Amino acid sequence: METHERGLAGSPMVEIKGVHKSFGARPILKDISLKVGVGETVVVIGPSGSGKTTLLRCVNMLEDFQKGDIRVNSQPVGYEIRGGTRTHRSEKQIALARADIGFVFQSFNLFPHMSVMRNVTVAPVRVKGVDRDVARENALRLLDRVGLREKADAYPANLSGGQQQRVAIARALALEPKLMLFDEVTSALDPELVEEVLAVMTELARDGMTMMVVTHEMQFARQVADRVVFMADGAIVEQGPADAIFGDPRSDRLQSFLRRYASAGSPALTN
């Protein structure tokens, strides 16, 4: 997996600046600013309602936001700032940007009427115009990577949750994205299936993929994160290396949050 850098050398892969989002009168994200470097794995933790999922979805414009700017690979995603004005980019431009960002959902969202192989190849072929045979080869390699090569012709309904999620990861990787976003991808899984998915993610991180992971899996965060970001009530409360966040939490909010997850590896509570 190559990670090219466009623009200035050393510029971050993700730049979130001053993002505000309200749902009607209710503020969901309050002045969020965050940078994610190339190859960095940032894990976002926090109580339900903290806005962490919303923030992730803003990065690839699955949600819009009222103020602020998000750039991925130095390119704006949802909004452009030209001159002084902030304009909503066109559907076409946003779709193009999304093709460079991989998103894995909590509920997998595999396409049930397509085989695993077709799920993985449909985007490269129909969105990026990759030749069908080339796409199939790449798909087989990706399925191999997630350990599901033999399931290429199976349908999602015949797979376990953990298998479906791994296919979803392969599907997201098929577009050769610069950034991977994981939205609580193990929260909907039975406990014994969580490990296989986390193993794939761990390997991805070690191979140098830039990742933003929203999760309740504290053990995973401790072991794999380059940086942990703690959010609460729509704001970033504390962030730092995993050892600092888990070993020496500064804020009261973080301390009380960690107390609830006292034992590392305890089953995740879903939002």
Place this chain on the structure above:
Amino acid sequence: MDISSVVELRFLPALMEGATITVELAAASGLLSLLFALPLALLSMSGKRLLSAPARAYIEITRNVPLLIIVYLAYFGLAVAGSSMSAFACGILALTLQNSSYIAEIYRGALQSVDSRQWEGGKALGMTAVQTFTIAILPQALLKSLPALFNQIVLLLKDTSVISVISVGELLMQSKTLSEKTASTYELFLMVGAIYLILTTLVTLTGRVLERYLSFSH
């Protein structure tokens, strides 16, 4: 264009009379169907073939034959039997024959959708099957069937228009007569459409209000 040029007031008396008969047809056959459909539904759900087969046959036959044919059959049937039943009553009969099937199916769906654990709960409390049914199951089923029932009433209101073929003076019959008599154009039919729309909207709204009211106090 002010409203008086569209609403031709001279039509109103006849149309109101027609609307009244429409409502009477729907109300009478509606009530009869609601009553008749319950035993029909219970029979169709019975474990005993002897009971369920005739019920199911009745339901399938009346559901899969056009209302118009049922109306004609009832009409000719009553004439041959020498009955002095009015066309109005014949219309109610035909509507009831078909509608009880639709409503029976609604009841059946609702009864089957009530959680089977409710039966266990009743047993655990020492209630007989009949008691469990009347106290626990039936009320829940009736509540669940309300949206579909109100929808069916709307369909029933619209179906009354078919009764016009046996010269019952309901709303559609009136519009046809008036149209031929007065050679009017779209105003007449617009008014008739509006009246139907008002009637069906009233039913739909009543249904929604009732649903909300009952689900709060539940």
Place this chain on the structure above:
Amino acid sequence: MFDTLRESGWLLLEGTMWTILLSLVTLLLGGVMGFLLALIRVYGVWPLRAVVDAYVYVVRGIPLLLLLFFMYYGLPYMGIDLPTLPGGIAVMSLYFTALMCEIWRGALQSLPRGQLEAARALGMRLPLALTIILVPQAVRAVAGPLVNMAVLIVKSTSLVSIIGLSELTMVGHEIIERTFKPFEILGAIAVIYFSICYGLSRLGKAIEEKVQYGNP
């Protein structure tokens, strides 16, 4: 009794054929137009959605026979000279387009939101997402209700006999007027309608089972 039936048999067959033809045309026109309207209803912009909404609301609130009467009795007085057959087809299609719109809408909205989101996250735009992700799934969801709609259409075609269009019920009338044997004829007609409609509903059940996912 059976002599009557034998003589009228061919006429009844012809009437049945017209009924089936009219039903098919209505099903097709209504199904396609209803689908397009449902797309507007679910994915379109607000002004268009409101128009479709109003149309569906009005059509669902009035009897089909009223529309047929308007076409047959009302239009001539407005100076519109529309032959009954195309008029009948137009009215049937207009009516059932609204009903079809509702079942297509139900099918599209029954799809999990995540499907469109996943398609978008993969860089697909709405037209592509609709074509390869959403509509194929919607078709499976609509299959059952569509067959129910077909049964309704077949039954409704009987109403066009009232305005003089030839189909099974109309043919029945003509035979009864000649032979004065209402019950045999009506009975035969009832059997024919029943066969078609009951057959369709059994087909519908079979289709509903086949389109469940999880078949390897």
